[in-house]
Amino acid sequence: MDAEREAVGVVGVGWVGLVTATCFAELGHPIVALDVNEEKVESLRRGEVTIHEPGLAELLEKNSERITFTTSMGEVLAATRILFCCVDTPPTYSGDADLSRVRSVVAQIPEGSEHALVMKSTVPSGTGASIRRDKPDLRYVSCPEFLKEGSAIEDFMHPDRVVVGVDEGSEEAADAVERLYQPLGGEMVRTDVASAEMIKLASNAFLATKISFINEIANVCEQTGADVIEVARGMGLDERIGASFLRAGIGYGGSCFPKDVSALKQLAGNSGYHFQLLNAVIEVNELQKRRVIAKLEKHLGSLADKRIALLGLAFKPDTDDMREASSLVLSARLQGEGAEVVAYDPVAEESAASMLPDVEMASSATAALEGADAAVLVTEWPEFSELDWAMVRESMASPVLIDGRNYLDSDALRAAGFVYDGIGRPDPPDGT
Numbered sequence: 128m129d130a131e132r133e134a135v136g137v138v139g140v141g142w143v144g145l146v147t148a149t150c151f152a153e154l155g156h157p158i159v160a161l162d163v164n165e166e167k168v169e170s171l172r173r174g175e176v177t178i179h180e181p182g183l184a185e186l187l188e189k190n191s192e193r194i195t196f197t198t199s200m201g202e203v204l205a206a207t208r209i210l211f212c213c214v215d216t217p218p219t220y221s222g223d224a225d226l227s228r229v230r231s232v233v234a235q236i237p238e239g240s241e242h243a244l245v246m247k248s249t250v251p252s253g254t255g256a257s258i259r260r261d262k263p264d265l266r267y268v269s270c271p272e273f274l275k276e277g278s279a280i281e282d283f284m285h286p287d288r289v290v291v292g293v294d295e296g297s298e299e300a301a302d303a304v305e306r307l308y309q310p311l312g313g314e315m316v317r318t319d320v321a322s323a324e325m326i327k328l329a330s331n332a333f334l335a336t337k338i339s340f341i342n343e344i345a346n347v348c349e350q351t352g353a354d355v356i357e358v359a360r361g362m363g364l365d366e367r368i369g370a371s372f373l374r375a376g377i378g379y380g381g382s383c384f385p386k387d388v389s390a391l392k393q394l395a396g397n398s399g400y401h402f403q404l405l406n407a408v409i410e411v412n413e414l415q416k417r418r419v420i421a422k423l424e425k426h427l428g429s430l431a432d433k434r435i436a437l438l439g440l441a442f443k444p445d446t447d448d449m450r451e452a453s454s455l456v457l458s459a460r461l462q463g464e465g466a467e468v469v470a471y472d473p474v475a476e477e478s479a480a481s482m483l484p485d486v487e488m489a490s491s492a493t494a495a496l497e498g499a500d501a502a503v504l505v506t507e508w509p510e511f512s513e514l515d516w517a518m519v520r521e522s523m524a525s526p527v528l529i530d531g532r533n534y535l536d537s538d539a540l541r542a543a544g545f546v547y548d549g550i551g552r553p554d555p556p557d558g559t
């Protein structure tokens with residue numbers, strides 16, 4: 128197979144699929160990309176990108192000649208021999224991963240076909256083995272995806288590592304995957320399918336653990352007068368620890384960490400092992416989202432009828448993804464306390480509106496803050512650091528600011544007359 132021109136099939140064009148399709152097209156491959164969502168396929172055919180991901184629309188436009196969007200699996204199978212499965216694997220009520228979409232893709236690959244299926248969807252360890260038990264002839268490769276929303280193209284094009292999991296009988300397919308990724312650099316980790324699947328879950332669980340760990344340190348800092356930013360800086364310079372994922376805040380969210388941590392916990396439980404550490408990671412994260420309420424009450428007393436402005440709704444900046452965003456729990460808790468919630472997000476308003484029907488959506492940060500009794504910075508969008516905070520202070524009913532991501536300049540805000548409260552930061556000596 129000539130990796131230079133090998134046609135690539137992509138099944139499921141959400142965040143992972145659309146980035147995979149676009150980036151492989153950029154590397155020169157003809158792409159046939161399938162989704163069951165006809166509306167999405169129609170939009171993509173018109174060149175309209177359905178998600179907010181920096182640089183994606185431009186790269187897609189540049190490579191539009193090489194990408195065909197379709198709803199027909201027949202078209203994908205006819206044009207390609209290698210299919211990347213990028214469908215969603217959301218959590219079920221039990222916390223396990225829902226593999227029904229993956230199973231439906233597998234079922235559409237004919238018995239005895241020469242197609243190789245490359246699993247990019249995040250699946251529990253053991254999924255590949257179970258798929259091959261049902262379809263022993265299927266050429267199957269596990270190639271988990273590690274991209275981050277907000278920098279997905281950069282991550283795809285410059286991977287730290289590419290994990291290629293393969294079991295006996297699919298080696299040629301794994302070689303083809305390696306050839307596709309070879310121009311991108313990044314260490315190639317060739318391993319068995321079960322280990323590849325576990326690398327993905329364990330990586331996300333570890334990162335989530337790091338976040339919950341620093342959040343607990345932040346909570347202890349609040350009791351002892353230490354500053355978590357200083358603590359994280361001092362810890363992160365230790366090469367054994369590393370500086371990333373040591374930013375205290377109001378908890379992790381998004382489509383991956385919550386579901387993957389839960390899937391790993393359930394996978395362990397289903398195999399008879401009680402994964403105690405992950406229980407704590409999950410619980411700390413849930414409590415962290417709620418700690419803002421106590422902070423607001425400390426400054427305002429009862430929150431009944433108080434107007435609280437949320438700055439940012441998306442689970443992180445540079446995305447409009449609202450899946451498991453901390454803002455969802457926070458706004459529900461605020462409303463539960465009787466507060467009136469107004470919110471602004473530069474790009475997530477549309478995706479948030481249906482999930483937060485009782486939240487008033489403002490057209491700008493200043494509009495959200497006008498008349499508010501307090502503001503909570505939920506997502507660290509750069510535009511929030513550029514606000515004219517002195518002017519904002521004048522427009523608020525009371526100048527209370529809870530910085531849920533330790534993103535803003537606490538000294539400047541205090542100098543502008545704000546009561547500033549971050550996460551794991553000490554109160555100033557004069558108690559303002």
Ligand SMILES: NC(=O)c1ccc[n+]([C@@H]2O[C@H](COP(=O)([O-])OP(=O)(O)OC[C@H]3O[C@@H](n4cnc5c(N)ncnc54)[C@H](O)[C@@H]3O)[C@@H](O)[C@H]2O)c1
Binds near residue numbers: 139141167275
């Ligand atoms: N989003 C991320 O940052 C990220 C990062 C790494 C890994 N992952 C994993 O990648 C997988 C996909 O995640 P995502 O965020 O891209 O999901 P997504 O929900 O954004 O996209 C999934 C797409 O698959 C389509 N689909 C569902 N069933 C289908 C079927 N039978 N045939 C064709 N298309 C179908 C859906 O319509 C949707 O467009 C998940 O397993 C996720 O855990 C996601």
